[in-house]
Amino acid sequence: MQFDFDNKQRKEILKTVSEKLENYYSSTKDFKTNPDLNIKEIRESILTKELANGISPDKAIEHVIKGLETFSVHTPHPKYFGLFNPRSNYAGIIADLITATYNPQLAAWSHAPFAVEVEELIIREFANKFGYDGNADGVFTTGGAEANLTAMLCALNHKYPNFAKDGAFGLDKKPVVxxxxxxxxxxxxxxxxxxxxxxxxxxxxxxxxxxxxTEILQQKLNELDLSVYSPLMIIGTAGTTGTGTIDELNQLSFICKKNNIWFHVDAAYGGGAILSQDLKHQLTGIEKSDSITFDAHKWMSVPMGTSIFLTSKNDILGKTFRISTEYMPKEADKLTITEPFTHSIQWSRRFIGLKIYLSLLFYGWQGYEQTINHQAEMGQYLRNKLLKSGWLIKNYTGLPVVCFTKADFETDTNFTKEILDKILAKGKSWLSVYPIKGIPTFRACITNYNTTEKEIDELVDELNDEVISYVGQ
Structure with a gap:
């Protein structure tokens, strides 16, 4: 069959791919952190007459690899200090390859019992890590956005028993988040x-x-016109995207319990702290939540699209998503299992959980704790290095997200933009700018387990050199 190739061809293709990927994986730090964003050049590189009849696998692979290497921000780079886009660990990469080859269908338990049970195990493990009891439930999602959407649907179905049937048309009051x-x-x-x-x-x-x-929150709740509105859910964030801040989860849980409101914690990034004995205290109160969002593709360094939704309400996912069909397999009807398609937004879906399961088989929970502690230590090293160089730290978090500026330039709207533009143009480091209380600050996050003091020293030296240049203009 043309799509299969023969055994010899497959081995040659895999060898070609393996060699090129190994070259990138082992020498990522030699690439510029970011490309020139020339949209005309990028689009012209993609346009090809070869789509009609195809080209040789070697040429096709070369074309794609060159495109990704030339026109990507290299998030696996040890001097990428940007968003929560880490370097993928090798186990996660292999897991994606295995999943693509076997292509298990996780809609029905009987089609992929090993895969489904692996994900069930990982869900139970994380529920335990976050302090939920044995009755907790959960599901893998494609990202934090889907997990947060799942949380909102669960909150609606919990508060309004007929929501699954009647939707928003059946609500007598407007639900407020x-x-x-x-x-x-x-x-x-x-x-x-x-x-x-x-x-x-x-x-x-x-x-x-x-x-x-929380005082303003309580005031807003007190002022809510309950003849028109009804509080649906309160969302605490454990590791905000901009500043890495963790909300007062204990206080939020108290407010929710007192007012009978669904308490969700978006721990997409900061949830990784639960794997560290040194950091987990920052998440105190998360165990009192009704649901949690956690992105393993952030601090657990596995490939994208590996997120988890957890809930302490073990019946709510079924109430929210359960549906019956005639065409789905019935082999597991008499077994004490949950059919995945009745448990989530997704129907047909990928074996997402293997990226975590294989990573744990490779490195163990202990390996993850060491890695997370290392990144937290690098975050503190960056703070100390910046303070010694006269920078101001503008955020307050124990997570490795650092927002900073210079006191003399806090009101200078050009300061951060001009320096950032010059740093990105050189392509040695990647960081961003984030406004705090109206003041633009540089934002650097340790997302890579290979980032060391060396890369941080180089970043701070770059920043200091650009400040000197800016002052001398």
């Missing part, structure tokens, strides 16, 4: 998708420490 002004915008997107509208997402201002202000 409360979250921090620093919360991820997937919350607004979820409100759009479920049909309540993002105008019902109430963004609560933050304190001087950039945490959701």
């Amino acid at each position: 409360f979250c921090s002004a620093e919360a991820h915008h997937s919350i607004q997107k979820a409100a759009k998708v479920v049909g309540i509208g993002y105008s019902l997402v109430e963004s609560i201002p933050v304190t001087d420490e950039l945490k959701l202000d």
